[in-house]
Amino acid sequence: MGKSSKDKRDAYYRLAKEQGWRARSAFKLIQIDEQFNLFDGVTRVVDLCAAPGSWSQVLSRILIKGESFGRRAWEEKQRRERRIAAEAAGVIQDEIHQDELEITLKPREGVKIVAVDLQPMSPLDGITTIKADITNPLTIPRILQALDPETYNSDTSDGGHPVDLVISDGAPDVTGLHDLDIYVQAQLLFAALNLALRVLKPGGKFVAKIFRAKDIDLIYAQLRCFFEIVHCAKPRSSRASSLEAFVVCEGFNMPKGYRLDPEKPLGLGANRPQRDEGESLKDKEGFVDRQRRTVKDDGVTILEFESDEEDENRWIAPFVACGDLSAFDSDATYHLPKDRVSLDPVQPPTAPPYKRALELRRQQGGLYGKTTKAPAK
Numbered sequence: 092m093g094k095s096s097k098d099k100r101d102a103y104y105r106l107a108k109e110q111g112w113r114a115r116s117a118f119k120l121i122q123i124d125e126q127f128n129l130f131d132g133v134t135r136v137v138d139l140c141a142a143p144g145s146w147s148q149v150l151s152r153i154l155i156k157g158e159s160f161g162r163r164a165w166e167e168k169q170r171r172e173r174r175i176a177a178e179a180a181g182v183i184q185d186e187i188h189q190d191e192l193e194i195t196l197k198p199r200e201g202v203k204i205v206a207v208d209l210q211p212m213s214p215l216d217g218i219t220t221i222k223a224d225i226t227n228p229l230t231i232p233r234i235l236q237a238l239d240p241e242t243y244n245s246d247t248s249d250g251g252h253p254v255d256l257v258i259s260d261g262a263p264d265v266t267g268l269h270d271l272d273i274y275v276q277a278q279l280l281f282a283a284l285n286l287a288l289r290v291l292k293p294g295g296k297f298v299a300k301i302f303r304a305k306d307i308d309l310i311y312a313q314l315r316c317f318f319e320i321v322h323c324a325k326p327r328s329s330r331a332s333s334l335e336a337f338v339v340c341e342g343f344n345m346p347k348g349y350r351l352d353p354e355k356p357l358g359l360g361a362n363r364p365q366r367d368e369g370e371s372l373k374d375k376e377g378f379v380d381r382q383r384r385t386v387k388d389d390g391v392t393i394l395e396f397e398s399d400e401e402d403e404n405r406w407i408a409p410f411v412a413c414g415d416l417s418a419f420d421s422d423a424t425y426h427l428p429k430d431r432v433s434l435d436p437v438q439p440p441t442a443p444p445y446k447r448a449l450e451l452r453r454q455q456g457g458l459y460g461k462t463t464k465a466p467a468k
């Protein structure tokens with residue numbers, strides 16, 4: 092499919108190139124921030140599965156450069172224009188106008204951003220990039236060391252809990268086998284969560300991509316053991332036709348006595364804790380979670396699941412659509428002017444998994460090889 096047809100089919104793909112974002116995913120993070128005020132008070136962030144880096148670009152532009160985007164930027168622009176008009180009419184003095192201008196550019200102090208991906212990522216100003224697998228427990232000390240090289244203790248692998256926000260846009264290479272893709276995605280989510288539990292400050296936030304598939308409520312319930320608030324967010328820039336959504340978890344609170352064990356990370360696999368008697372968790376409406384939390388004699392907290400018979404007790408995270416209704420619809424096709432020039436991607440992938448296939452194709456003289464003609468339509 093040619094570039095221009097993708098331009099028409101996907102408004103956010105086009106907009107990303109126009110605005111200098113490395114990927115259209117940037118709009119997903121911006122729209123989640125618009126809804127949840129994600130970056131409020133945030134200075135230390137870990138961006139997991141970050142390549143090619145559009146989420147890191149958003150972090151860099153909001154936290155390091157102090158820019159604003161989306162609805163917030165629009166509101167600030169409106170306010171500024173009103174001020175300028177009032178000033179022109181002699182109502183407001185110069186220093187207030189200056190004050191207003193500062194609202195749009197507010198770099199934060201002490202910002203530290205670490206981006207991690209399996210793929211190499213082109214550098215971004217002020218961001219430390221690590222090429223690593225988030226499912227590997229050894230990645231955690233590398234992140235902690237990158238966050239605070241001076242205070243990190245390599246003997247104990249202790250870097251404290253210095254992070255305000257962990258974001259993860261992790262996605263495996265899709266196989267097309269639906270169940271397998273959903274399973275691998277869930278494993279990435281648990282890897283991201285395990286990592287977040289090791290680095291987040293009390294009260295910290297966690298945002299991660301999910302596929303809203305069968306049994307997603309098990310994941311919501313597990314998240315609610317660690318976070319006071321869990322939402323399922325669907326940004327307008329994420330296609331409505333896709334199962335993709337994002338969990339937005341706020342108010343990190345490690346359950347009392349819960350022991351993190353890198354050898355037995357949290358997940359849906361065989362390491363699922365054993366059933367035991369214990370207190371049930373109730374939400375505000377009085378529904379009992381499918382997951383129970385049990386405190387054993389030695390003070391270790393066990394997390395476990397209820398059986399499928401208790402379906403009426405399943406807890407579903409509130410679903411929140413993010414992004415203005417006036418924003419582009421990611422499922423719509425837009426008509427473009429004929430004289431429109433299609434832009435190149437902002438940052439071509441550095442080492443895409445399909446690189447070898449492209450090289451082979453080039454060596455063989457194109458898609459159908461030197462000697463073979465393209466099949467007739």
Ligand code: SAM
Pocket residue numbers: 113114116117139140141142143144145146147207208209210223224225226260261262263264279
């Ligand atoms: N948020 C990114 C952005 O805005 O540019 C896009 C992320 S892309 C949808 C998904 C990324 O997940 C890919 O770059 C892939 O390499 C990465 N990924 C998949 N499995 C991973 C793993 N186990 N560890 C680290 N990164 C992983």
